[in-house]
Amino acid sequence: QERSTLTDSDIMAPDTSQEEKNTMTTMEVMEPDKDITGYEDEAARGTEQEKTMPLKAAFKYYRKAVFWSITISMATIMESYDMQLISSFYAFPQFNRKYGKQLPNGTWQVDADWQLGLSLASLIGLIFGVFASGHLGDRYGPRYVMIAAHCFLAGFVAIIFTAQSVEILFAGELLCACTWGLFAAATPTYAAEIVPMALRGYLTTYVNLCWVIGRILATGVLRGMLPVQSEWSFRVPFALQWMWPPVLIFATWFSPESPWWLVRKGRIDEARKTLDRLVSAPSGIVNNDHRLAMMQHTIALEHKLKVGGSFLDCFKGTNLRRTEIAMLSWGGQILPGFIIQGYTTYFFTLAGLAPSDSFNLTMGVFGMAFVGTCASWFLQPRMGRRTIYIAGLAIMLPIMWIVAFLEFAPNAGSNSSIKWAQSSILMIWFFTYGITIGPIPYAIAAEVGAVQLRYKTIALGRNMYYFLSIVNVVISPYMLNPSKWDLKGKAAFPAAILNQEYILLPATSVQVQLPCPEHFFQIDTPVATPHIHETQADNSKITPAAFLLRIFNARNHVLQYTKQLLDASLSPETSLAQYQMLEGELREIHQSLPAELVFSTRAYQLRTFSPERTTFTILHLYFHHCHCELYRLLNPGYREALPQSVIYSSSPELVAYAQSKCLEHAISIGEIVASTYGLVEVSPYVSDTSCFVILYQASCAILYACHRDSPAYVMKAETARRYLVAFITTLQSLLSYFPRYAIYVKDIRNMLRSIDEPNVPLPAQKASNEVDFRARIVPSEENSDEDNLVSEIAVSTSNVRDDTAHSTSQTAEVPVGPLPELVEMSLHTPSTLEGQDHSFADLETYQYNLDLTMDLDQGLLWNWADALGSGFSI
Incomplete structure (x- = not known):
C-alpha cells in the first residue's frame, strides 16, 4: 500500500528530464533489487478475477475494450486487401496488357520475373515494417504507431494508383507494405493487451477474421471490375484503399492506449485511468486496482528474471523457447498450402476455369475461411489450441496430396470435371485452414511471449510467416506460369512439418498468465511438453x-x-x-x-x-x-x-x-x-x-x-x-x-x-x-x-x-x-x-x-x- 502511493518522480533520479521519464521503461524505473512481494496479494486477486470471470460477463463488463479492439484490428483488412489484389491481377487481361508482355500464342502475361518482383516488394516491405513496429511500438505505444502508419499509407497509395510502369508499381508496393507491416504486429498486440484473459483468444483471432474480410472484399471488388475493359479495372481497386485511413485515424486517435505499455513505461496513473475507461462494471465485480497490481507484479517478476527488452533477448534463455513457438506456429500457415494458397484465383484460371468462375470460386473459398474462423471461437475453450492446430495440419496435408494426385489423371489438362474437383477440394482445405491454423497462431503468439517482449515476439512470429512467404513467392510463379514449369495441380505437394509442430507447440490456454509461463518455460532445449493443467486446491473434502x-x-x-x-x-x-x-x-x-x-x-x-x-x-x-x-x-x-x-x-x-x-x-x-x-x-x-x-x-x-x-x-x-x-x-x-x-x-x-x-x-x-x-x-x-x-x-x-x-x-x-x-x-x-x-x-x-x-x-x-x-x- 505504501509502494502504491509513490509517484513516478519519487522513484526516478531528481535530475531525470520529463522526456527521459516518458521514454524510460519500467525495468529502468524500478530499482534493481526491489522486492516484488508488495504486489502479490492484489496481483493474485487480479489474476483470479480474470480467470474466474465467465465469458458472458467478460463481454458485458469489457464491451468498451471489445469495441476498441475490433475497431483497431480493422487496419489488418488493408494489408490483406492489397496483397490479394496483386496476386489476383495476374488473372486480369487489362493488368497483364499494361504491365506484361505478349506470349507467342497471342495472350498477354506479366513476366515471371516481375511477378516475383511485385510479390517480393510487398513481403520485403512487410518484413521491414514488422521489425520497425516491434521497435517503435515498444517506444511510442501501438496507438501512435498505427496513427502514423495510416497517414503514410494515404500518401503511398497515390504511387500505386498512378503507376504507369511496372517499376513505379514495384516502388509503390514496397512503400505501402512498410506501413502494412506496422499494422501486422500492432493490431494483435493491442488486442491482447486491452482485454482480459477470458477474451484474449477471441479478440486476437479476430485479427485473422479481418485478414479474411480483406481477401473477400478484394475478390468482390475484382469480380465487379471484370466487365471493365479499361485500365480502371485495376486502378479503382487501388483507389478504394483511400477509404480506410481517414476513418481509422479518427478512431485510433480517440482509442485508449494499451495499459500494459503504460505500466511498462512506469505511467501508473495513466494506466489506471485507461483501465477505468475500458471497463463498464461496478468496482465490486471488476477491481481495476487488482488488475493494475497484476500488471505491475508480472513486469516486476520479469525484471527480476532479467527477461530483457530487445530483439536479441528473444533468443536468449527461456525466451528462445517462446520465440520458437511463435515463429513455428505462424510459419505453419504457409507450409501446408505451399505454392497454391497465395495464388488461388491465378491457380483456378490456369487450371482451365474462366476468369469470372475463378473469382466466384475464390469468393467461396474465403467465405469458407470466414465461417471457419468464427467456428474456431467455439472450439478454443473446448479443445485447446494445440489440439486444434495439430488436427488442422493432419486434415490439410492429405487434402493437398489429393489435389496433386488428381493432376496425374488421364486427360487432366482438358477434363473440366477434374478442375472443378480440385477447386472444390481446395474449398474444404480453406475451411479447415480458417478453423485451425489460420486464427490459432494469433492467439498463441499473443500469449506465449513474455510481457516485456510480447510486441517483439509477435513481430518475429509474423516475420517468420513473411520469410516463408518469400520462399513461396520465389518458387510459385515459376511452378505455375505457363511460360515456365506449368505444373498446375502438381504444385500442391506440401511440405511435411507435422512432426516438428507436434513436438514444439505447447498447450497454451486462455488462462495462461504468470507465473505459469515462467514455470513452464524453465527449459532451454526442445522436448515433448504435456498439457498445462490449472493448479487448484481440492476443496471437495473440506468440512x-x-x-x-x-x-x-x-x-x-x-x-x-x-x-x-x-x-x-x-x-x-x-x-x-x-x-x-x-x-x-x-x-x-x-x-x-x-x-x-x-x-x-x-x-x-x-x-x-x-x-x-x-x-x-x-x-x-x-x-x-x-x-x-x-x-x-x-x-x-x-x-x-x-x-x-x-x-x-x-x-x-x-x-x-x-x-x-x-x-x-x-x-x-x-x-x-x-x-x-x-x-x-x-x-x-x-x-x-x-x-x-x-x-x-x-x-x-x-x-x-x-x-x-x-x-x-x-x-x-x-x-x-x-x-x-x-x-x-x-x-x-x-x-x-x-x-x-x-x-x-x-x-x-x-x-x-x-x-x-x-x-x-x-x-x-x-x-x-x-x-x-x-x-x-x-x-x-x-x-x-x-x-x-x-x-x-x-x-x-x-x-x-x-x-x-x-x-x-x-x-x-x-x-x-x-x-x-x-x-x-x-x-x-x-x-x-x-x-x-x-x-x-x-x-x-x-x-x-x-x-x-x-x-x-x-x-x-x-x-x-x-x-x-x-x-x-x-
Missing part, C-alpha cells in the same frame, strides 16, 4: 466447519477494521484499499466452496438429521452477516453505524453502494431462513445462539430499507414483513433452549410493529441528532425487564401437546459452545414443536405472543451481555 473457521477469521478482520473506523469516526472512504481487500477475502471464501457446500434447500435437507446441519446453516448465515458488519458503518439502521455527520460527508456513491450491499446480504439471510425453517420438522433449528444476533442485525437493515421515513426507502412493507415474521418464527422456536435471548425477539417484534402501525412515529431524535432505525421503543408490558419477559414465556403453553414424552421436564439439555466443537455432536432431543403449523400466516394477526414452554431451571448457556461487549465474537 463445513473448516470453511466456517475461515469465515470467523475473515470476520475478525472485519471487526478490527470497523472498530478502528468507529473509534476514529472515519469513513471507509479513507481506506478504500483495505475495504475492498476485505470484500475480496469474503468473496474468495465463497468462490472456494465445493459444489456440495453451496447453499440450496436440497443441500439443507440432506443435512437435516446430520451433525453438520447447524454448521452448514450458520456457515451461510455468517457469510452474509460478515458483509452486513462490513457495510453497516454507512447504514444508520445500525447502532454500530458511523455518526450521521460522517456518513453525510462520505461519497454519495459509496454510501449508496454500502447500503445496497448491506440490504442485499440481509435479504439473503432472510431467504435462507424463509426457505429452510419448517422444511423438515427438527428441533432446534440450529444449536447455536449466533442465530439470534445474525437475524437481529439483518432485521435492522431490512427495517431501514422499508420504513416510510427512511432516506433509503427501497423495500415494500409486505416484503419486509415476510422476512421479519420468518425471523420471529424461527427465533421463537429456539427460546425453549436459549431463554436468555428473548430480548432479541422482543426487539424484532418492535421493528415489525413500527412497520405495521402507520401512526406510530419513528424514534425521537437522540442527543447526537441521529435517528435510530433499529427498533421503536414500544411503551407496553413487553418493555419490562428480561426476567418478566422470561416469566411471560413460561406461562404461555397453549400450542404444546399435553404429552409427557414431550414435556419440558424431559427436554434434553442442548450443549452450546463454539461451533467447531458442535460439528461432531448429534441432537437427540424430542421436538417440543411437533404437530405445530409454523406457517407465516399464524403471525399475520400481529399478536406476536411467545407460545413456547421452556425450562426456567436451565443454566445460562451464553452471557449475551458480555457477548455484546465483545462484539459477539465466537
Whole structure:
C-alpha cells in the first residue's frame, strides 16, 4: 500500500528530464533489487478475477475494450486487401496488357520475373515494417504507431494508383507494405493487451477474421471490375484503399492506449485511468486496482528474471523457447498450402476455369475461411489450441496430396470435371485452414511471449510467416506460369512439418498468465511438453466447519477494521484499499466452496438429521452477516453505524453502494431462513445462539430499507414483513433452549410493529441528532425487564401437546459452545414443536405472543451481555 502511493518522480533520479521519464521503461524505473512481494496479494486477486470471470460477463463488463479492439484490428483488412489484389491481377487481361508482355500464342502475361518482383516488394516491405513496429511500438505505444502508419499509407497509395510502369508499381508496393507491416504486429498486440484473459483468444483471432474480410472484399471488388475493359479495372481497386485511413485515424486517435505499455513505461496513473475507461462494471465485480497490481507484479517478476527488452533477448534463455513457438506456429500457415494458397484465383484460371468462375470460386473459398474462423471461437475453450492446430495440419496435408494426385489423371489438362474437383477440394482445405491454423497462431503468439517482449515476439512470429512467404513467392510463379514449369495441380505437394509442430507447440490456454509461463518455460532445449493443467486446491473434502473457521477469521478482520473506523469516526472512504481487500477475502471464501457446500434447500435437507446441519446453516448465515458488519458503518439502521455527520460527508456513491450491499446480504439471510425453517420438522433449528444476533442485525437493515421515513426507502412493507415474521418464527422456536435471548425477539417484534402501525412515529431524535432505525421503543408490558419477559414465556403453553414424552421436564439439555466443537455432536432431543403449523400466516394477526414452554431451571448457556461487549465474537 505504501509502494502504491509513490509517484513516478519519487522513484526516478531528481535530475531525470520529463522526456527521459516518458521514454524510460519500467525495468529502468524500478530499482534493481526491489522486492516484488508488495504486489502479490492484489496481483493474485487480479489474476483470479480474470480467470474466474465467465465469458458472458467478460463481454458485458469489457464491451468498451471489445469495441476498441475490433475497431483497431480493422487496419489488418488493408494489408490483406492489397496483397490479394496483386496476386489476383495476374488473372486480369487489362493488368497483364499494361504491365506484361505478349506470349507467342497471342495472350498477354506479366513476366515471371516481375511477378516475383511485385510479390517480393510487398513481403520485403512487410518484413521491414514488422521489425520497425516491434521497435517503435515498444517506444511510442501501438496507438501512435498505427496513427502514423495510416497517414503514410494515404500518401503511398497515390504511387500505386498512378503507376504507369511496372517499376513505379514495384516502388509503390514496397512503400505501402512498410506501413502494412506496422499494422501486422500492432493490431494483435493491442488486442491482447486491452482485454482480459477470458477474451484474449477471441479478440486476437479476430485479427485473422479481418485478414479474411480483406481477401473477400478484394475478390468482390475484382469480380465487379471484370466487365471493365479499361485500365480502371485495376486502378479503382487501388483507389478504394483511400477509404480506410481517414476513418481509422479518427478512431485510433480517440482509442485508449494499451495499459500494459503504460505500466511498462512506469505511467501508473495513466494506466489506471485507461483501465477505468475500458471497463463498464461496478468496482465490486471488476477491481481495476487488482488488475493494475497484476500488471505491475508480472513486469516486476520479469525484471527480476532479467527477461530483457530487445530483439536479441528473444533468443536468449527461456525466451528462445517462446520465440520458437511463435515463429513455428505462424510459419505453419504457409507450409501446408505451399505454392497454391497465395495464388488461388491465378491457380483456378490456369487450371482451365474462366476468369469470372475463378473469382466466384475464390469468393467461396474465403467465405469458407470466414465461417471457419468464427467456428474456431467455439472450439478454443473446448479443445485447446494445440489440439486444434495439430488436427488442422493432419486434415490439410492429405487434402493437398489429393489435389496433386488428381493432376496425374488421364486427360487432366482438358477434363473440366477434374478442375472443378480440385477447386472444390481446395474449398474444404480453406475451411479447415480458417478453423485451425489460420486464427490459432494469433492467439498463441499473443500469449506465449513474455510481457516485456510480447510486441517483439509477435513481430518475429509474423516475420517468420513473411520469410516463408518469400520462399513461396520465389518458387510459385515459376511452378505455375505457363511460360515456365506449368505444373498446375502438381504444385500442391506440401511440405511435411507435422512432426516438428507436434513436438514444439505447447498447450497454451486462455488462462495462461504468470507465473505459469515462467514455470513452464524453465527449459532451454526442445522436448515433448504435456498439457498445462490449472493448479487448484481440492476443496471437495473440506468440512463445513473448516470453511466456517475461515469465515470467523475473515470476520475478525472485519471487526478490527470497523472498530478502528468507529473509534476514529472515519469513513471507509479513507481506506478504500483495505475495504475492498476485505470484500475480496469474503468473496474468495465463497468462490472456494465445493459444489456440495453451496447453499440450496436440497443441500439443507440432506443435512437435516446430520451433525453438520447447524454448521452448514450458520456457515451461510455468517457469510452474509460478515458483509452486513462490513457495510453497516454507512447504514444508520445500525447502532454500530458511523455518526450521521460522517456518513453525510462520505461519497454519495459509496454510501449508496454500502447500503445496497448491506440490504442485499440481509435479504439473503432472510431467504435462507424463509426457505429452510419448517422444511423438515427438527428441533432446534440450529444449536447455536449466533442465530439470534445474525437475524437481529439483518432485521435492522431490512427495517431501514422499508420504513416510510427512511432516506433509503427501497423495500415494500409486505416484503419486509415476510422476512421479519420468518425471523420471529424461527427465533421463537429456539427460546425453549436459549431463554436468555428473548430480548432479541422482543426487539424484532418492535421493528415489525413500527412497520405495521402507520401512526406510530419513528424514534425521537437522540442527543447526537441521529435517528435510530433499529427498533421503536414500544411503551407496553413487553418493555419490562428480561426476567418478566422470561416469566411471560413460561406461562404461555397453549400450542404444546399435553404429552409427557414431550414435556419440558424431559427436554434434553442442548450443549452450546463454539461451533467447531458442535460439528461432531448429534441432537437427540424430542421436538417440543411437533404437530405445530409454523406457517407465516399464524403471525399475520400481529399478536406476536411467545407460545413456547421452556425450562426456567436451565443454566445460562451464553452471557449475551458480555457477548455484546465483545462484539459477539465466537
